[in-house]
Amino acid sequence: xxxxxxxxxxxxxxxxxxxxxxxxxxxxxxxxxxxxxxxxxxxxxxxxxxxxxxxxxxxxxxxxxxxxxxxxxxxxxxxxxxxxxxxxxxxxxxxxxxxxxxxxxxxxxxxxxxxxxxxxxxxxxxxxxxxxxxxxxxxxxxxxxxxxxxxxxxxxxxxxxxxxxxxxxxxxxxxxxxxxxxxxxxxxxxxxxxxxxxxxxxxxxxxxxxxxxxxxxxxxxxxxxxxxxxxxxxxxxxxxxxxxxxxxxxxxxxxxxxxxxxxxxxxxxxxxxxxxxxxxxxxxxxxxxxxxxxxxxxxxxxxxxxxxxxxxxxxxxxxxxxxxxxxxxxxxxxxxxxxxxxxxxxxxxxxxxxxxxxxxxxxxxxxxxxxxxxxxxxxxxxxxxxxxxxxxxxxxxxxxxxxxxxxxxxxxxxxxxxxxxxxxxxxxxxxxxxxxxxxxxxxxxxxxxxxxxxxxxxxxxxxxxxxxxxxxxxxxxxxxxxxxxxxxxxxxxxxxxxxxxxxxxx
Amino acid sequence: xxxxxxxxxxxxxxxxxxxxxxxxxxxxxxxxxxxxxxxxxxxxxxxxxxxxxxxxxxxxxxxxxxxxxxxxxxxxxxxxxxxxxxxxxxxxxxxxxxxxxxxxxxxxxxxxxxxxxxxxxxxxxxxxxxxxxxxxxxxxxxxxxxxxxxxxxxxxxxxxxxxxxxxxxxxxxxxxxxxxxxxxxxxxxxxxxxxxxxxxxxxxxxxxxxxxxxxxxxxxxxxxxxxxxxxxxxxxxxxxxxxxxxxxxxxxxxxxxxxxxxxxxxxxxxxxxxxxxxxxxxxxxxxxxxxxxxxxxxxxxxxxxxxxxxxxxxxxxxxxxxxxxxxxxxxxxxxxxxxxxxxxxxxxxxxxxxxxxxxxxxxxxxxxxxxxxxxxxxxxxxxxxxxxxxxxxxxxxxxxxxxxxxxxxxxxxxxxxxxxxxxxxxxxxxx
Numbered sequence: 001x002x003x004x005x006x007x008x009x010x011x012x013x014x015x016x017x018x019x020x021x022x023x024x025x026x027x028x029x030x031x032x033x034x035x036x037x038x039x040x041x042x043x044x045x046x047x048x049x050x051x052x053x054x055x056x057x058x059x060x061x062x063x064x065x066x067x068x069x070x071x072x073x074x075x076x077x078x079x080x081x082x083x084x085x086x087x088x089x090x091x092x093x094x095x096x097x098x099x100x101x102x103x104x105x106x107x108x109x110x111x112x113x114x115x116x117x118x119x120x121x122x123x124x125x126x127x128x129x130x131x132x133x134x135x136x137x138x139x140x141x142x143x144x145x146x147x148x149x150x151x152x153x154x155x156x157x158x159x160x161x162x163x164x165x166x167x168x169x170x171x172x173x174x175x176x177x178x179x180x181x182x183x184x185x186x187x188x189x190x191x192x193x194x195x196x197x198x199x200x201x202x203x204x205x206x207x208x209x210x211x212x213x214x215x216x217x218x219x220x221x222x223x224x225x226x227x228x229x230x231x232x233x234x235x236x237x238x239x240x241x242x243x244x245x246x247x248x249x250x251x252x253x254x255x256x257x258x259x260x261x262x263x264x265x266x267x268x269x270x271x272x273x274x275x276x277x278x279x280x281x282x283x284x285x286x287x288x289x290x291x292x293x294x295x296x297x298x299x300x301x302x303x304x305x306x307x308x309x310x311x312x313x314x315x316x317x318x319x320x321x322x323x324x325x326x327x328x329x330x331x332x333x334x335x336x337x338x339x340x341x342x343x344x345x346x347x348x349x350x351x352x353x354x355x356x357x358x359x360x361x362x363x364x365x366x367x368x369x370x371x372x373x374x375x376x377x378x379x380x381x382x383x384x385x386x387x388x389x390x391x392x393x394x395x396x397x398x399x400x401x402x403x404x405x406x407x408x409x410x411x412x413x414x415x416x417x418x419x420x421x422x423x424x425x426x427x428x429x430x431x432x433x434x435x436x437x438x439x440x441x442x443x444x445x446x447x448x449x450x451x452x453x454x455x456x457x458x459x460x461x462x463x464x465x466x467x468x469x470x471x472x473x474x475x476x477x478x479x480x481x482x483x484x485x486x487x488x489x490x491x492x493x494x495x496x497x498x499x500x501x502x503x504x505x506x
Numbered sequence: 507x508x509x510x511x512x513x514x515x516x517x518x519x520x521x522x523x524x525x526x527x528x529x530x531x532x533x534x535x536x537x538x539x540x541x542x543x544x545x546x547x548x549x550x551x552x553x554x555x556x557x558x559x560x561x562x563x564x565x566x567x568x569x570x571x572x573x574x575x576x577x578x579x580x581x582x583x584x585x586x587x588x589x590x591x592x593x594x595x596x597x598x599x600x601x602x603x604x605x606x607x608x609x610x611x612x613x614x615x616x617x618x619x620x621x622x623x624x625x626x627x628x629x630x631x632x633x634x635x636x637x638x639x640x641x642x643x644x645x646x647x648x649x650x651x652x653x654x655x656x657x658x659x660x661x662x663x664x665x666x667x668x669x670x671x672x673x674x675x676x677x678x679x680x681x682x683x684x685x686x687x688x689x690x691x692x693x694x695x696x697x698x699x700x701x702x703x704x705x706x707x708x709x710x711x712x713x714x715x716x717x718x719x720x721x722x723x724x725x726x727x728x729x730x731x732x733x734x735x736x737x738x739x740x741x742x743x744x745x746x747x748x749x750x751x752x753x754x755x756x757x758x759x760x761x762x763x764x765x766x767x768x769x770x771x772x773x774x775x776x777x778x779x780x781x782x783x784x785x786x787x788x789x790x791x792x793x794x795x796x797x798x799x800x801x802x803x804x805x806x807x808x809x810x811x812x813x814x815x816x817x818x819x820x821x822x823x824x825x826x827x828x829x830x831x832x833x834x835x836x837x838x839x840x841x842x843x844x845x846x847x848x849x850x851x852x853x854x855x856x857x858x859x860x861x862x863x864x865x866x867x868x869x870x871x872x873x874x875x876x877x878x879x880x881x882x883x884x885x886x887x888x889x890x891x892x893x894x895x896x897x898x899x900x901x902x903x904x905x906x907x908x909x910x911x912x913x914x915x916x917x918x919x920x921x922x923x924x925x926x927x928x929x930x931x932x933x934x935x936x937x
Binding site for chain 1: 528793796798805809812815816817819
């Protein structure tokens, strides 16, 4: 089997997301698409999957041109896709999700669940997946959910599998398992298109790498190229893969979190007796798989959510019972995990977004009025200082790229005199060049002597920044380990194994 | 195999004995207050030596149960003791941080209502007809059941349908007119769903095609249908009274089942609309959870992208089922006119379409629960009617009229937070 993309061009208004992209993949090949967030990889795959329609170009399977008007057509042609955000219905069972849209039925349109279960079991056994067909998807860990997605694709006889950033939500061990599955699929003669921006994974499994930058194919190379060369192709300039950090020089504990607990919506603890301390000039990274209480922890630190029990103190100030406004004015800087919902107002201009949390204090406010000259000059300074690339100083936040939007949030938070910085997923969906810059800004705050809490699900980020690493699992801190702890140990801890045992097993 | 291959997360395993869920005081406090009411008001004010009369049979029943006269005060004392026991039981469950089994609130509710009736009728020579109280409750809950089925079909597929009220009214109107013109109630019954479906179509076009806020479209439809039917009523129907004189649907008694004491006549001596309702609830309960149609319906309301990526046409599915939901409400509207042989009257649904939404929520978006929720409202409504008719009032009649709505507020407030709506209801799907 052979899949060929020939001159695919996809435009959104004036913006060209894919510009004449061509490449060919053969049976039993893992073809990696390497590119930064926003380079156009996902758009390209959505075109291939029939979710979007290209303005120009052709898709050919075994030299036969294909016309996909919806995902049903592409599935019929043997294409399956595992999306970055899983396309699973949380309240359905595994079997129901696998057969959805393709249901085996008996009389009266009643679904034959026996057949559905068999289908799941058969594929699951073939790959050693151990998936229970009757489990509710929402009760499954993300790694298992991803397997359900793979089973779903294979149950529709997919010969071509698209994996969109499959490791983004996995622990390192789960990623290893995934790599094994990919090789197994390759040996069965499937075509795999593997979208990623992680160089390590490409070196491990890919046969060919196509690098995409700003919607164009930059080059098709062998995965044996050095990491630096691959990174340079992806970003378009040489990249520093490490952050420079001064040695830690203070010993005074500033932030104290004691026995913090929070009962979540379903009556299950989202935070379970969480305690840690952060010293002056120290970065504590909170690692863990998404959804293990990190979001709630960040919200409690800011005062957005009141904890069920426990205390947060900064120096000698009790933050537990303060409102968000009081917490902010105490000098807490907060980079929220989702800039679009919590960090920015999309329709506001840059100057407005840059003073969102200070719009009622001097010098930006005067009685009932905003002091517009002060707000504008503040924006001009910060845009320069943080290298925010915007069409004009009065662009709205939604007109900026993800990396620049994030810089706006970082600039606003760091422009105040801070006593504590809480950064949740500070570089999610940000290009490599901006990651480097944002990391340096966070380290600069630390070097000034400010305690910093960095919450991140990316192990690379955790390791790059941390002086110490706390790993969260099911709302608990599994352990706090030094910043140079290796990935395997951290990965096992992220799966809930205590540090001593994790160290042994790793 | 490493640890992360464990297929299912044991939700209890990791935190037992650590942080404790706060104690839920809500139910013991509510039970306590009602028990105190029963013991401190009902018992002393019932009057010593007074009697409460109940009847359980109607004329012509095969097995006639004699009327029962209960000595009010001793009966109330006995009930108050049992209520106090249930109260303690609920307190124990709360302290153990467990959820009380459904039997506890059920038993408490039934006993409290019994106590209320004994108290209200104490010393009154009139006899309370239990059978007609219950059959009236079922009768009055019929439009609520149809309405809540409409609500849950639409919300399960992702469309919030506030226009149930209007769809019921439109169905009632068309059923009356067509039934009168054809001089056949069944013709009216067949026409009613068309009226509901028409306004389901309007809702679907605006909500799905043009992404207009679903609550706003629904509200406007309600106002529009009310205005339209009022206009037609006061012009066309008033001038041609023959257009608004539908013959009633006959009542059928199902052999054998209809002869079961008390419940037989309640459940199986009804007209065809009630029997259609039974069938509808059973069929929907099976199809929504077991069939291909139901799986796709729910997928569109829970995670439309997931449905789209497996080749299900989300907006087409939503479109069709919104119309289907409208048809169900229209059929329910026939209850007001042809089912009882009544003429159409202005605003004769009087807010029942909104109570149907409360029924849907209380029923947790499932047909079989909705029917029980509907019965609670139907009972509250009929109790109010029966007591008013018997000229028994402890409070002014206007307050009695509020009873069903009061029950709505309490019931919905009680279940909110414990039930989960379809995840993507009310969110347009743009692809």
